[in-house]
Amino acid sequence: MVLSSTKHHGLVRADEYFKNRQIHSDDISGYKLVRRGWFAYATNHLAEGSIGLQEIVDTACVSPIYTVFSCLPEIDANFMYRILKSNTMLAAYGVHEQASVDRRGAVRYRDFKKIEVNLPPFAEQRRIAEILNEVDTQIQRACLRREKLAVVAGAATAALIHSASEATGVEWTVLEEIADISAGVTLGNHEPGDDAVSLPYLRVANVQEGYIDTADVKFVTVRSSDVERFRLAKGDVLLTEGGDLDKLGRGGVWDGRIDPCLHQNHVFKVRCQTAVYRPDFLASYLASPRGKSYFLGVAKQTTNLASINSSQVKKTPVPIVPLVEQERVVASVAEWKSQLVSADKDIDKLHLLRSALMNDLLTGKICFPVSA
Incomplete structure (x- = not known):
């Protein structure tokens, strides 16, 4: 081996x-x-x-x-x-x-x-290792609970979306009928000038499945006159055009935490007509098995790679679900997400505990004398 x-x-x-x-x-x-x-x-x-x-x-x-x-x-x-x-x-x-x-x-x-x-006596070494092993076991158990919760949440969300979209009397349309779809700024296309500004923008790496990660946000230089064209608004649904299969149609809802903020050309901006469609419901539908199957069906594919273009995104079939039903689904999905966030916080706390214990125990700040 x-x-x-x-x-x-x-x-x-x-x-x-x-x-x-x-x-x-x-x-x-x-x-x-x-x-x-x-x-x-x-x-x-x-x-x-x-x-x-x-x-x-x-x-x-x-x-x-x-x-x-x-x-x-x-x-x-x-x-x-x-x-x-x-x-x-x-x-x-x-x-x-x-x-x-x-x-x-x-x-x-x-x-x-x-x-x-630093080497304490053998018995104390063993005791310190046991303590840290126990914390690691707690972290593994917490991660396993989180994984199980994610599976249940995914299945429950898929069932809610399926029920809402397949209900009696539900009609279908295409995405461009209930939303405006546009690609973002192409890097290197804008020469610096007197009217140029440097602003944060979201890349494919920022758009994860179900959420937007802004831990590492880059900046791009664009003309001032182009800012509004590429500017994100709270409630925009962001979708990635592809690359690896897991990036095909991956996305989430932008919450406006950075403003102004732009988006790259490999990330589609979908701005819903909110009188007809809730962004959170749309994001959940597009992430559902039915939404994913459409992207996989129309994508241009090579070995382990796939991509979609704006025309295909615009023609994405979507169900016309009553707003009250959309709200019900959104509330349920939000509850599942809340439980996942809570699970993530529990895991983060355990990691911090392990880090603090390692620092104190391994440097001798805290000792555990063990009698013979």
């Missing part, structure tokens, strides 16, 4: 982590053995935290460019793993990097082994 070291998950099975491609050689006779309880790190990525403790099988192997080592019997391996993944150690790795190209710095074992660490 071939293992790979990762930043967030330690050592993982290469065939499971890299599902669509084989990253190791067919001939692994020159690979290094790594036994249960041993460590391995990717020499060129250690400063990013790419190091792991082998707890998967009795014996596996890793790339020959990896460094493999084990601890002395008086060192608890789980405790040492926590130390090696701590922020203090990540900073120390960076100091010992030797590189000529950014992000390809190597930390040789001759330098790695000289880094000093």
Whole structure:
């Protein structure tokens, strides 16, 4: 079995982590053995935290460019793993990097082994590792609960949309009849001039499934006269034109948190006639199995890639659902989203707790003397 070291998950099975491609050689006779309880790190990525403790099988192997080592019997391996993944150690790795190209710095074992660490008595090491393991278990359980909730929420939303759109007497139209659809600004098309302004804009990366992520927003320079053409308004439904299959028709409703804010040409802006259609209902419908099936059916596709154009978006079939029914669906979807947000906050709190505990326990700020 071939293992790979990762930043967030330690050592993982290469065939499971890299599902669509084989990253190791067919001939692994020159690979290094790594036994249960041993460590391995990717020499060129250690400063990013790419190091792991082998707890998967009795014996596996890793790339020959990896460094493999084990601890002395008086060192608890789980405790040492926590130390090696701590922020203090990540900073120390960076100091010992030797590189000529950014992000390809190597930390040789001759330098790695000289880094000093704080080592309490063995019994205390084990106790600290147990505490941090328990927090990790709580995080895993919280993530699993969140995943289950997301599945239930998705199924419930799909059922609501299906019921509303297939109700007796519901008529159908196309999207351009109940909304204005337009593409955004094309990068590089606008030469700086006296009337140029630099404004934030949303890219495909900002438009996620069901929400808009503004953690990393770029700026674009456009003519002042073009601002209103590309400017987003609260309630606009944003859809991505595609790329990878998961980006085809992906979208959410813009809440106006940044104003003014523009959108890129790979992101369609759909502005509903609110007297007829609720943006939140439209976004939920387009994300439903029926909405997705339309995009998949008309998209231009190649291997693992697909895209739609504005004409296809305009011709998207949509049901004419009474506003009162749209409101009912929107309220139910909002409740599910609220539960998911609450679950995310619980997970974030556990991550903060783990970070604080690691800082205090691994640096000796909090000690747990263990009697013999």
